[in-house]
Amino acid sequence: MKKGFVSGMITMLLIVSLVGTAAAASGSKTAELFYRNIKIVMNGNQITPKDPNGNVVEPFIIEGTTYLPLRAVSGALGLEVGWDDATSTISLSSPGYANATGYGRLNPAPIGTAQSISLSSYSYGEYTVSVKLNEVIRGAEAWQRIKAANKFNAEPADGCEYILINATETIVSTEKDVAISCSEYGFSTYSATYSKYESTSVVDPDPVFSGDAFSGGSVTGWFVVEVSIDDYNPTLAFGQDYNGSGGIWFSLVK
Numbered sequence: 001m002k003k004g005f006v007s008g009m010i011t012m013l014l015i016v017s018l019v020g021t022a023a024a025a026s027g028s029k030t031a032e033l034f035y036r037n038i039k040i041v042m043n044g045n046q047i048t049p050k051d052p053n054g055n056v057v058e059p060f061i062i063e064g065t066t067y068l069p070l071r072a073v074s075g076a077l078g079l080e081v082g083w084d085d086a087t088s089t090i091s092l093s094s095p096g097y098a099n100a101t102g103y104g105r106l107n108p109a110p111i112g113t114a115q116s117i118s119l120s121s122y123s124y125g126e127y128t129v130s131v132k133l134n135e136v137i138r139g140a141e142a143w144q145r146i147k148a149a150n151k152f153n154a155e156p157a158d159g160c161e162y163i164l165i166n167a168t169e170t171i172v173s174t175e176k177d178v179a180i181s182c183s184e185y186g187f188s189t190y191s192a193t194y195s196k197y198e199s200t201s202v203v204d205p206d207p208v209f210s211g212d213a214f215s216g217g218s219v220t221g222w223f224v225v226e227v228s229i230d231d232y233n234p235t236l237a238f239g240q241d242y243n244g245s246g247g248i249w250f251s252l253v254k
Contacts, residue, residue, distance in 0.1 A: 034061040040068065049073070105194070108235045108249040111136050115248040116172060117239045125175035127215075129182075131238050133250050134220070135166040146224060150203035156226055162200070163189075163225050163234065163252055167209055170218040179212035184223035188240060189252075192233035196244075200226040227252075 038059040040047040049057045049069040057069040070090070103109040114132035121127075137145065142164040146153050156162050169182040184204075189197040202224050209221035227234045233253055240247035 031062045036061065038066065040073070047073070103249060105235070105237070105249050108251040110251050111254060113250075114168075114170075115250075117248045119239050124178055124180060127174040127180055128172040129180065129239075130170040130172055131248060131250075132168050133165060133236070133252075134168060136252050136254060137164040138162075138252075142224075145205050146202055149205040153202045156200075159229055160226050161229050162202075163227055164205070164222060165209075165225065165236070165252070166220070166222050168218055168220040169209075169213075171213045171215050174215045177214070179214050179217075181212050182219040183210045186238055187223075187225075188237045188247075189225040189227065190235045190237060191228065191231050192235075194235075197225065197227060197234075200224055225252075 035058055038061075040049065040059065049059070059066055059068050061067070103113070103115060109115050111133045114130050116128060116130045118126065118128045139161050142162045143156065145164055146162055167187075169186075171180050174180065185199075189199075191197065204224055205222045207221040209219065209223045211219040211221075213219050225234075225236070233251070236250045236252055237247045238250070
């Protein structure tokens with residue numbers, strides 16, 4: 001069944017809705033798009049492709065070539081999908097290995113290195129952000145700054161110490177004209193053996209990493225995590241799925 005003409009930009013958005021935006025396309029053209037109730041079957045099991053919001057996404061045909069939803073097919077193959085906004089590069093990788101920027105869970109980005117990630121939510125729709133850790137302070141110096149921020153802040157638990165992190169989150173693009181909320185709750189902290197740490201409850205030094213920003217804006221500030229004193233390689237993840245997959249990873253070691 002013919003459904004008319006769509007631009008190349010919109011086609012790209014449909015195919016790679018997990019990782020791309022129409023703005024990432026370098027050019028545009030018109031093409032005739034057809035739907036034929038195409039089914040995807042893997043090892044005898046039918047796959048029902050869905051977008052990040054759970055809506056069914058149907059494969060389609062353009063000029064004799066069949067296009068499949070990247071998220072559904074990659075997920076069925078056990079692959080993670082990455083998007084590098086700066087180079088308009090899609091990457092497929094085994095869980096934990098490098099994304100399009102060369103970094104991942106097993107090779108986290110060093111301090112001072114920005115990474116981009118495309119996300120989706122019911123409130124915000126599709127949006128892309130860039131995240132960078134500007135400075136990381138650990139141990140006694142971190143505790144002195146945290147204590148100075150609020151005299152009622154508790155010392156770290158026995159066998160643990162604080163890490164004070166200064167980060168910047170920049171809103172690269174948004175599908176809707178909305179302000180994206182930025183805070184430390186977008187991050188998760190992991191040990192050298194990839195066990196997740198519980199969040200800590202302290203008053204962060206000013207400026208606190210918290211605020212809202214529209215496309216083109218950014219939020220910079222401090223937040224605190226707590227790790228084991230003997231943890232030689234803690235890492236920080238941002239933008240993970242509910243099951244811990246995906247996301248962009250950063251080293252907390254100078």
